[in-house]
Amino acid sequence: MNEKEILLDEVSKVIEEDSLSVSFVKNVVFAIIFSLAILFPKIYIANNIYTYSLKINKLLNEYYSLKAEQFILTSKIEKIKFKNRLQRLTF
Structure with missing residues (x-):
């Protein structure tokens, strides 16, 4: 029993x-x-930069699609103008 108490004392x-x-x-x-x-x-600044870059990328994609649509529409307008000029010349 004495050894157990000594061992417990040492452990404590x-x-x-x-x-x-x-x-x-x-x-x-x-x-x-x-x-x-x-x-x-x-962390706060990096998070804000990330959100702004997402917004900028979205706006750039919209810009490029609108530019492509503008190019298509201008080519259609030029075709219509050319067609009208040809019709005026034939009469």
Whole structure:
């Protein structure tokens, strides 16, 4: 029984020595808060840049499709004008 108590005492001493101190936990929490305070603006700005780039890409795609549609419509208008000129000349 005596050996069991000695063994339990030694184990409890090791557990107490290896336990985290309050100052260590405070320092870890402070480091996490500090790193979040530094990283949050970077994350926020990167997220805004991403959303704006998505909007810009959408607008560019619309712009290119409208330019292509304008080209098609101008070619159709030119064909109609040419056809009308030919009809005027024949009369």
